[in-house]
Amino acid sequence: MDVARHGQTVAVVMSPECLESLEETIAVAADPELVAAIAEGEAELDAGLGIKVAEIEAEFLRDS
Numbered sequence: 001m002d003v004a005r006h007g008q009t010v011a012v013v014m015s016p017e018c019l020e021s022l023e024e025t026i027a028v029a030a031d032p033e034l035v036a037a038i039a040e041g042e043a044e045l046d047a048g049l050g051i052k053v054a055e056i057e058a059e060f061l062r063d064s
Contacts, residue, residue, distance in 0.1 A: 003011040014022075028034050044050060 001013045002009045003013065
């Protein structure tokens with residue numbers, strides 16, 4: 001929710017959960033190694049190198 005004065009936003013009110021999520025996003029975006037790892041993972045997915053969730057679940061359930 002925006003708080004405005006004379007038609008200009010002067011403050012923003014958000015839930016603690018939204019604030020926490022925003023802070024985590026900023027922390028990730030500020031870490032070059034994490035940004036590079038995310039980009040690498042996205043490139044692998046684009047190249048079809050990902051593992052299907054069903055395969056991971058089957059492996060996990062088999063080992064437990």
